[in-house]
Amino acid sequence: MKLQVERDPLAEAVAWTARALPARPTAPVLAGMRLQADQELMLSTFDYEVSAQATIPVAADEPGTVVVSGRLLAEIVRSLPAKPVDLATDGTRTTLRCGSATFTLMLLPGDEYPTLPDMPPTTGSVGADAFASAIGQVAIAAGRDDTLPALTGIRMEIADDTLTLVATDRYRLAVRELRWTPVQAGLNMAVLVPARVLGDTARALTTGAEVAVALATEGESAGDGIIGFEGGGRRTTTRLLSGEYPRYQTLLPSEFSAVAELPAAAFAEAVKRVALVAERNTPVRLAFAPGEAVLEAGTGDEAQATEAIEASFDGDEMQIAFNPQYLIDGIGAIDSDTARISFTTPTRPAVITGKGEGQPDYRYVLMPIRSAG
Amino acid sequence: MPDPDDSALDDSGCGILHVDMDAFYASVELRDRPELAGRPVVVGGMGSRGVVLSATYEARAFGVHSAMPVGQARRLCPRAVFIPPRHALYAQVSREVMAIFRAVTPEVEPLALDEAFLDVSGAVRRLGTPARIGQMIRAQVHEQQGITCSVGVASCKFVAKIASARCKPDGLLVVPAAGVLDFLHPLPADVLWGVGERAGQLLARLGLRTVGDIAHTPLATLRHEFGAAVGGHLWALAWGRDERRVVPRREEKSVGAEETFPADVSDPELIRRELLRLSGRTAHALRSAGCVGRTVVVKLRLASFKTITRSRTLAEPTDVAREIYGTACLLYEGAGLDSGARLRLVGVRVSGLRPAAGASLQPALDDRPSGWREAERAVDEITRRFGTGAVRPAALVGEPGGVPAPEGPPPPSKTHGEARILGNEPRM
Numbered sequence: 001m002k003l004q005v006e007r008d009p010l011a012e013a014v015a016w017t018a019r020a021l022p023a024r025p026t027a028p029v030l031a032g033m034r035l036q037a038d039q040e041l042m043l044s045t046f047d048y049e050v051s052a053q054a055t056i057p058v059a060a061d062e063p064g065t066v067v068v069s070g071r072l073l074a075e076i077v078r079s080l081p082a083k084p085v086d087l088a089t090d091g092t093r094t095t096l097r098c099g100s101a102t103f104t105l106m107l108l109p110g111d112e113y114p115t116l117p118d119m120p121p122t123t124g125s126v127g128a129d130a131f132a133s134a135i136g137q138v139a140i141a142a143g144r145d146d147t148l149p150a151l152t153g154i155r156m157e158i159a160d161d162t163l164t165l166v167a168t169d170r171y172r173l174a175v176r177e178l179r180w181t182p183v184q185a186g187l188n189m190a191v192l193v194p195a196r197v198l199g200d201t202a203r204a205l206t207t208g209a210e211v212a213v214a215l216a217t218e219g220e221s222a223g224d225g226i227i228g229f230e231g232g233g234r235r236t237t238t239r240l241l242s243g244e245y246p247r248y249q250t251l252l253p254s255e256f257s258a259v260a261e262l263p264a265a266a267f268a269e270a271v272k273r274v275a276l277v278a279e280r281n282t283p284v285r286l287a288f289a290p291g292e293a294v295l296e297a298g299t300g301d302e303a304q305a306t307e308a309i310e311a312s313f314d315g316d317e318m319q320i321a322f323n324p325q326y327l328i329d330g331i332g333a334i335d336s337d338t339a340r341i342s343f344t345t346p347t348r349p350a351v352i353t354g355k356g357e358g359q360p361d362y363r364y365v366l367m368p369i370r371s372a373g
Numbered sequence: 374m375p376d377p378d379d380s381a382l383d384d385s386g387c388g389i390l391h392v393d394m395d396a397f398y399a400s401v402e403l404r405d406r407p408e409l410a411g412r413p414v415v416v417g418g419m420g421s422r423g424v425v426l427s428a429t430y431e432a433r434a435f436g437v438h439s440a441m442p443v444g445q446a447r448r449l450c451p452r453a454v455f456i457p458p459r460h461a462l463y464a465q466v467s468r469e470v471m472a473i474f475r476a477v478t479p480e481v482e483p484l485a486l487d488e489a490f491l492d493v494s495g496a497v498r499r500l501g502t503p504a505r506i507g508q509m510i511r512a513q514v515h516e517q518q519g520i521t522c523s524v525g526v527a528s529c530k531f532v533a534k535i536a537s538a539r540c541k542p543d544g545l546l547v548v549p550a551a552g553v554l555d556f557l558h559p560l561p562a563d564v565l566w567g568v569g570e571r572a573g574q575l576l577a578r579l580g581l582r583t584v585g586d587i588a589h590t591p592l593a594t595l596r597h598e599f600g601a602a603v604g605g606h607l608w609a610l611a612w613g614r615d616e617r618r619v620v621p622r623r624e625e626k627s628v629g630a631e632e633t634f635p636a637d638v639s640d641p642e643l644i645r646r647e648l649l650r651l652s653g654r655t656a657h658a659l660r661s662a663g664c665v666g667r668t669v670v671v672k673l674r675l676a677s678f679k680t681i682t683r684s685r686t687l688a689e690p691t692d693v694a695r696e697i698y699g700t701a702c703l704l705y706e707g708a709g710l711d712s713g714a715r716l717r718l719v720g721v722r723v724s725g726l727r728p729a730a731g732a733s734l735q736p737a738l739d740d741r742p743s744g745w746r747e748a749e750r751a752v753d754e755i756t757r758r759f760g761t762g763a764v765r766p767a768a769l770v771g772e773p774g775g776v777p778a779p780e781g782p783p784p785p786s787k788t789h790g791e792a793r794i795l796g797n798e799p800r801m
Contacts, residue, residue, distance in 0.1 A: 170739070281735070283733050
């Protein structure tokens with residue numbers, strides 16, 4: 001293999017591909033990044049769960065395929081000066097030259113490198129930025145507890161041209177609907193994608209205008225399915241999660257007894273401030289009355305904080321308590337200057353949405369905290 | 374008994390106390406059976422493999438000592454009264470004794486149920502000299518618990534421990550800071566901590582019989598013979614140097630229950646049922662104490678006596694049997710027992726306690742507003758009025774009497790058509 005490539009596209013592609021490197025490789029070769037040079041340079045990583053592949057449109061002087069330490073390559077490329085990079089393989093080593101710096105990397109056994117899963121046929125496509133922000137909005141509510149694996153996923157529901165993303169850790173539930181362009185009309189299906197992978201993917205795939213989503217579940221049990229995302233010369237696949245997902249629709253309150261609207265940024269700032277005195281697992285308490293919301297945290301035995309902010313409020317006076325972090329997550333996730341909170345009772349879930357007419361495309365459902373007296 | 378007010382005893386700088394109960398288990402048993410006082414009494418396992426756990430000084434006079442097979446003790450002292458152990462009782466007495474210590478100083482380091490180090494240097498102004506404090510503790514233990522203890526008073530831990538052993542039973546011994554070497558050096562070498570059987574043989578081979586002999590051996594020789602660490606340690610102790618501080622350990626805040634099966638059990642259904650019962654008792658105890666806890670601990674003792682403990686910390690503290698039981702089942706299933714493994718004992722415990730009042734609770738979205746907590750509180754109330762076992766989980770209905778009455782949750786009702794997020798519904 002022999003080729004020359006500009007530093008910037010190489011650095012970006014290597015950094016992106018390196019994200020899928022396993023922290024604890026189950027086989028030494030999986031710590032490697034595969035470089036395939038021909039009409040273009042293709043970089044790959046794979047740990048049998050997640051694969052990542054980036055392509056740089058640069059033709060090789062001599063085609064070839066090598067596997068080198070991914071971590072090391074990423075660190076080296078990140079530190080290079082802004083000059084063209086020469087890559088050349090000689091026997092068991094690859095030499096990387098950039099400016100007056102020369103690195104020699106040992107090759108990992110390329111024939112032991114696993115075959116990356118094929119990208120399934122494209123199911124549909126969605127705007128990269130919209131997709132990334134939608135995933136960011138729901139990923140915050142995904143569970144992190146590996147003993148409930150289904151909850152560590154984001155559920156993607158496809159109903160013709162509507163894509164619904166759902167995540168819940170049992171204490172809050174985030175639902176986002178967005179339009180997408182399915183390849184085939186009338187498609188109805190739902191899959192469960194690891195939230196961590198999907199979150200990473202969303203952040204990383206924004207270089208292209210569109211993300212192609214590719215699903216393979218048919219004819220196999222759900223656990224064997226994979227999902228692929230492709231856009232801007234990059235693609236990633238991940239295994240789908242299996243397991244039953246809660247019937248979240250029944251958790252979405254449909255009727256409300258009160259609605260408050262607050263300036264989102266000021267509200268989030270106020271919650272952060274009063275939460276400074278809220279000890280672990282203790283709530284921030286909110287009292288809503290027409291024109292005003294009073295936030296409180298802490299106890300008489302310890303420190304206390306209180307702050308009042310302007311709020312429009314419609315309904316019976318409401319006193320309710322939330323986990324401050326969950327509340328801040330929700331306020332931060334709405335795509336609006338005004339946060340609208342809809343209540344039923346102080347012990348039933350409240351719903352945070354942005355301000356707007358009709359059915360909001362994003363809903364963050366939060367279970368209040370109760371005092372265990 | 375040495376007089377603590379003897380002006381010859383200079384206890385200044387002797388802030389460390391080692392308090393050791395005298396023949397603890399046997400003394401506790403004698404409390405309930407005063408007619409046995411003055412007779413040789415042995416507490417020990419009654420089975421064929423039982424060993425002596427505790428023996429009165431009358432029994433020790435016949436050569437009976439702890440860890441000796443009970444059979445051998447019977448041969449040595451056929452007249453002795455043999456009593457099976459009541460561990461729960463000893464633990465209870467121990468807690469009360471430790472509470473006496475903790476009223477003196479928070480710096481209490483329990484070594485076992487029946488002994489502890491106390492650093493009383495901070496209590497001198499309030500309560501008097503270390504010797505006086507030692508005497509006060511002895512008096513309180515005797516008055517409140519009806520058993521005796523011995524107290525060693527010294528400037529460091531290991532000297533205090535040796536001192537308490539040398540004034541037993543029912544004694545108090547002060548080793549003045551200036552008199553440590555006079556006290557230590559004539560003692561046999563094996564009083565030093567860390568002298569096991571092998572080191573003891575080595576000491577004997579080197580002709581080092583007393584602590585003084587060790588002290589006067591060149592450090593290099595000790596290091597050469599015992600290794601750098603052990604050699605240096607022996608030499609430091611022989612010169613009365615022990616820098617270890619009293620490390621207070623808070624009383625473990627936990628609530629739990631355990632049950633030894635009459636016969637070993639391998640049926641997972643029976644084990645789960647026992648976990649259900651124990652979870653009910655634990656939750657009831659939590660609610661009675663007004664506490665909630667975050668960490669559920671399951672103890673599984675195999676027929677071979679191998680004991681497995683598994684714990685899991687919940688996202689939210691609980692006092693609900695259903696939640697404790699659900700976690701206990703996960704822990705049991707995840708313990709990696711061979712199928713058919715026979716269990717001798719199971720236990721359920723909740724730690725990480727804090728007062729329920731003021732504790733806030735993050736319910737899950739799919740928790741019903743009136744859930745298990747309310748149901749179990751209702752059962753508490755029924756139990757209070759109609760007696761234990763008036764209401765019990767369906768799985769425990771029809772159990773024979775004599776078992777500790779379950780104060781667990783009512784039978785689960787199937788709720789159809791209601792959303793339940795995965796994982797919070799323990800299998801019955």
